[in-house]
Amino acid sequence: MSTRTTYSGYKAGLVFLVLFVVVALVPWNTPHVQAQGATQKVDAEYTALIKQYLTDARISTELVDHLPASDTVPTPLKFLGRVTGQPGHLTYAREIHQYMKAIADAAPGRAKWWVIGQTEEGRDQIVLAIANEETIKNLDRYKADLQALTDPRRTTEAQARQIISRAKPIYWLTSGVHSTERGGPEMLTELAYRLVVSESPFVQQIRNNVITFITPVIEVDGRERIVDTAYYNAQRQAEGLQGQLGLPYWGKYVAHDNNRDGMGQFLAMTRNVMKVANEWKPTILHDLHEQASLLYASTGTGPYNEQLDPITISEWWMFAQNDVMEMTKRGVPGVWTYGFYDGWTPNYMFYAVHTHNATGRFYEVGGYGVNAVAPRLAGGAAAPPPPAAAAGRGAAPAAGGRGGRGNSREWFRPNPDPGNVNWGPRAHVNMSQSAVMFALSFTGKDKDRWLENYWIKNRNAVNRGKDGTSHGWVIPADQHSKANAAEAVEGLKAQGVEIHKAAAAFTAGGINVKPGDWIIRGDQPYRTVVDMYFAVQDYSMSNPSPYDDLGWTYPMMRNIISHEINDKAMLTAPMTPVTGAVRATGGIAGTGSTVIVDHTGDNLLAQFRFQFASVAMQAAEAGFEAAGRTFGAGAIIIPNANRAQLEPVLTELGLSGYAVATAPAVKTHNLDVPRIGYVHSWGNTQDEGWVRAALDYYKIPYTYFGENEVAKRDLRAQFDVILWPHGGAIGQEAPTGGSPIPFQKSDAFPSLGYPDSTADTRGGLGAPGLKKLYEFVQAGGTLITEGGTSAIFPNNYLTPGITVDLGAGLTAPGSVYRGIVADKTSPIAYGLSRNHLPVYYKANGGPLFSIGGRPGPQQPTSVITTGRGATYQNTSPMGQSQNVFGTWDPSQDWTPAAASASAAAPAPGGRGAGRGGGQSAALLDFMQPRVILQFPPSESDMLLSGGLVGGENLEGRAQVIDAPIGQGHVVMFAIRPFWRWQSQGTYILGFNALMHWNDLNAGK
């Protein structure tokens, strides 16, 4: 066959005999006839191998128990050298992409392949579109139909009806977002072939009525690394080396959290998906995962996101019922829905379509079972695979999840997992491929319904802005942190939200809008993005434990001013659409040799400082008057400034400089640019990746190394600041015996050893490393810790006067709480316009600090991260919220809530400090820790968005502490200043600690 490709490493000179047989016609009322055309040949060799590798006959349907033959399109066996689901193999993303391209090349009438973008490491992400010949030929026309259905402002109801009857839904299958979940990308290779080649009425119906998009691997970098790791470990085993490499990284930045980037949109993979979503308006996005068995089809349990159009929740249920029923009809056990995931947080990949009024779904399928691939032999040939039976069960994780007892027969699990299924890779392929095909078939048979729903959801969104109570939002352009505000608006624009600029001053909803202010009209279909992000979340804590964060309110997390406008007048106000990049107005005003840049809390200020590292700059330690205006503490003063050099950059960044003839008379310190060392563990790079993301984005350079290297370095000679984010641990020193487990790039495994490499991943900091860090601080270095890592110094008695408590009954899953600025004179608080700001905190890993006074409760708690958390079904209604919220106005200072007014202002110094006046009487002055930020004194004033139980544990607790040790400082964050790509409002606290690293005593 001319399209047969010899793929190095996998073919090993095998000879393929493709036998064609004609399938006899079977009675139409058996499911079989739907699957196979009356005359289409079956690829007998491939079909025989499917049977051979299937470990349990119950996990099969008439759709996948054979493979149709093709004279032109290569099968996975011909192209990749094996059938899909053959034990002992994993396929690289690049091979999967090449295979899908080969399908499109061989069948251009039915398939189209293109690259949708590149990852951080420059690898391609792709889409393969499959439909009938007429559809592929007119793909752009079908795209235009979906675009028309998206916008009720330009499409009338009558036109929409017409379009719906001729349009075709796009069903976008995605997988490989979670690199350790290996089977989805494999399965999709065979599905792609089958959808293109099969002439069965079943598949023809799909091709005729649905445009199937396939993106087999979302996290391409992580896929290459996990496949390299599997083959590397197989090689280790073959060589008799002890220990296996646990993959330290998936993508460049984060692992599993890559599926929490839907809202932040930092990762290249997320932005590429969003780009496709905005261009093609997929009707359904279906993501394939592997965290439950045997197959879970998503509906979630609720509580559901309150801004999601309720039609979507009905669609989730309907699709899931279809898939469960069709599989159950065929006797396939263990297919269920409901009891896994809730549906609350809009940060998953499939929210790329939920925020755009389409529908997202996911499957969790039993693990792929390729824990042991066959080692590759010298010369690139694959060793013979292990016998099918050896694949065994093993890989399927325990069923259940939130649904509780995994084997009970329930309305959502009509045919439970019998508990004796012999699971394996081919079972996985059969299971997920069958279910996906039933979903595609359902989509096609009922295509008008999904298109109509989509149209109605878009119409509902626009109508909310025209007739509802929320007509839009205004974000003042000249607010305190104007560059942060512009970045926030740009983030919305990148997700397809239309942005306008006020063309003249006007008043709407009691808000005085100034020319140039950013306007988000409420009468646009993608206002759903803003509804979901801007709302205040109120999660009833009597609900089962949440799947992820409870609160995320976008303007809070970015600490920016925005106004919801409930006044129709806004819609007719003068405004112009913003087409280019959203940027704050910047530059240099006035004349003179000294340039002053106010500290506005803008994160780009840190970029500005590091970009001009060689330029001498000073920071004011107090407010002052100059150039006819008032500057705050932290304002950057640049004497003898090179205006020609600085001005274009300030303009580009949207920061304002003011030139004056003489430097202001205010106490200053030099802004010495630090040499930054950045320490990560080899066991947990997930959370620190978001800190790296912030540094990289704002172009702050650092040296990145593992905890196992700390003891080997002369830290103070090399660095001024060391960042040690959440995920750090003391651990054990690397063992000297045994077999080292390297994470290094090699010719055979080119994707390993990035973004950091080591000759031995075993071991961590150890006591010698901790001692090194302590000595680094003593000698004048600044150590910055975050989240759980912040508890390490206090727990090892290295920070006198600071202890870490355990909360009793505290339940504070990721939410937005209030931070009170306890010490406005500390450089860490520079740039904050008010005495409070919203912070992201989660009790899991967020230490409860006591300072000076007696420690708080020491008893451990079993409920620190979870809510009710019990087994449950829909036997009782979802709980009513008992949350008490504080109010947040970013333009006003905080005053204590009435309930706590009698307690007067909070005693600065953190919990336990009251009696000691914020200081520990036992400590000498120079050793006193300084509390920069703390929780409010009253629980009732603490929660801003999300949920909270047992908030009394947090009352007055320190959120950010600056503890002196010797000549240096440890800055400990109990909050998470760099939480995902969402907490931009607190990035500046971390950046301030970097910029003022050797002047942290200022104002003390």
Ligand SMILES: [Zn+2]
């Ligand atoms: Zn997953």
